[in-house]
Amino acid sequence: MSTPQESAPATDGPATAPEIVRVESGAPYDVVIGRGLLDELVAAVRATGATRTAILHPPTLELTADAVKAALADGGLDAHMVQVPDAEDAKSLEVLGFCWDVFGQVGLDRRDVVVGLGGGSVTDLAGFAAASWMRGIAVVQVPTTLLGMVDAAVGGKTGINTGAGKNMVGAFHEPAAVIVDLATLESLPRHELVAGMAEIVKAGFIADPVILDLIEEHGPASVDSSTLPPALDPASPVLAELVRRAIAVKAAVVAADLKESDLRETLNYGHTLAHAIEKRERYRWRHGAAVSVGLVFAAELGRAAGRLDDETADRHLTVLHALGLPTTYDPDALSELVTIMGSDKKTRSGTLRFVVLDGLARPGRLEGPDPSLLAAAYSVVAGQRKRPGTVDLG
Numbered sequence: 001m002s003t004p005q006e007s008a009p010a011t012d013g014p015a016t017a018p019e020i021v022r023v024e025s026g027a028p029y030d031v032v033i034g035r036g037l038l039d040e041l042v043a044a045v046r047a048t049g050a051t052r053t054a055i056l057h058p059p060t061l062e063l064t065a066d067a068v069k070a071a072l073a074d075g076g077l078d079a080h081m082v083q084v085p086d087a088e089d090a091k092s093l094e095v096l097g098f099c100w101d102v103f104g105q106v107g108l109d110r111r112d113v114v115v116g117l118g119g120g121s122v123t124d125l126a127g128f129a130a131a132s133w134m135r136g137i138a139v140v141q142v143p144t145t146l147l148g149m150v151d152a153a154v155g156g157k158t159g160i161n162t163g164a165g166k167n168m169v170g171a172f173h174e175p176a177a178v179i180v181d182l183a184t185l186e187s188l189p190r191h192e193l194v195a196g197m198a199e200i201v202k203a204g205f206i207a208d209p210v211i212l213d214l215i216e217e218h219g220p221a222s223v224d225s226s227t228l229p230p231a232l233d234p235a236s237p238v239l240a241e242l243v244r245r246a247i248a249v250k251a252a253v254v255a256a257d258l259k260e261s262d263l264r265e266t267l268n269y270g271h272t273l274a275h276a277i278e279k280r281e282r283y284r285w286r287h288g289a290a291v292s293v294g295l296v297f298a299a300e301l302g303r304a305a306g307r308l309d310d311e312t313a314d315r316h317l318t319v320l321h322a323l324g325l326p327t328t329y330d331p332d333a334l335s336e337l338v339t340i341m342g343s344d345k346k347t348r349s350g351t352l353r354f355v356v357l358d359g360l361a362r363p364g365r366l367e368g369p370d371p372s373l374l375a376a377a378y379s380v381v382a383g384q385r386k387r388p389g390t391v392d393l394g
């Protein structure tokens, strides 16, 4: 039923009892984690009371969407597949408008549901399409990338990019359920698994250092280069544990502060620079890769401001580099990036605000840093300055 390029349909593989992470927000919902979760997906959609559903999916997941559609139809739903452009190209006003047109054609009404099947770009789009259709209908998220599972599909941040920047238009619109079928990761290319690790590493630094211990113990250094290390192997219990832990971090944060009045900003660790890089690169860099560089920058800002100890700052470089994530960027880009960062959603009255660490799992804020601090931190990203004790990144 699946091609080597495509995700295994959620029915494939032995089903094991799924685990549930409950997101105790205003409208609590379950993140169901397991393998072979097609029945759980159908149950989640049926639980919304919908009679019709639109399944938004990228071209790569055509067969999987087909299998999902068939299962939903067997479950008594009138299900429609809606193919959207791949990756970041899906997060545009034009594609959103296309989705609204299709919703109208198939007759989605207020009781109906959108299914977001794909990576974070599709779940962001699907969430916002659902949030905006008839002023808000239900969405069930089915992330099929590592990054989508551990971050994008959970927490209700939805949106698209505009000329002004990354995720500039969107809504907080929580899913009715999130179905995390680890079997879908089996077709995900290694570089996409690696990109997803950047958000897992972020969760480790802001809240759950056990994540970092697991990656250090079971990451690429633990095997020869031709073998997938347990931390990146979709079949490994180590990756499942990393997924569970990162989802738990996100669930706890969004339950406490859905609309990002304070605590939720910590999930933006590394993202101030990352989003500027993505915009400057016209969204051709993977989000996870940009986040990796942004994490190094944020760690160095914390160090330069005298707030983060050398050991924790250095650990960012070693963990990210060991995973094969980028830790450097164009040495000449700082002034352009600073201008772009001026439109970051955390900026207040023109004052740049960054999430930094005051220690491992102790996130804080740095407001209006002196340009010399930005330059000092960026010199590490630019590969111009190495701290004593850091690994030689070559």
Ligand SMILES: NC(=O)c1ccc[n+]([C@@H]2O[C@H](COP(=O)([O-])OP(=O)(O)OC[C@H]3O[C@@H](n4cnc5c(N)ncnc54)[C@H](O)[C@@H]3O)[C@@H](O)[C@H]2O)c1
Residues within 6 Å of the ligand: 005, 006, 007, 058, 059, 060, 061, 086, 087, 088, 091, 118, 119, 120, 121, 122, 124, 144, 145, 146, 147, 148, 151, 152, 153, 154, 155, 156, 157, 158, 167, 184, 185, 186, 187, 188, 189, 192, 195, 196, 199, 286, 287, 288
């Ligand atoms: N809303 C949030 O809280 C949040 C959090 C983190 C990231 N994001 C957003 O998520 C997006 C990045 O998501 P992403 O990294 O998942 O990238 P993506 O959605 O672009 O997917 C990456 C690639 O993987 C392919 N793919 C997806 N599932 C597959 C599978 N099972 N097998 C094979 N190929 C598959 C896609 O077709 C695509 O080419 C960014 O736009 C980012 O801003 C949002």
Ligand SMILES: O=C(O)C(=O)C[C@@H](O)[C@H](O)[C@H](O)COP(=O)(O)O
Residues within 6 Å of the ligand: 151, 155, 157, 166, 167, 199, 260, 264, 265, 267, 268, 271, 345
């Ligand atoms: O959920 C959040 O809150 C996050 O910040 C998670 C980030 O990983 C994610 O990339 C998010 O989309 C960034 O949101 P933005 O508000 O900075 O656009």
Ligand SMILES: [Zn+2]
Residues within 6 Å of the ligand: 151, 199, 271, 287, 291
């Ligand atoms: Zn992110």
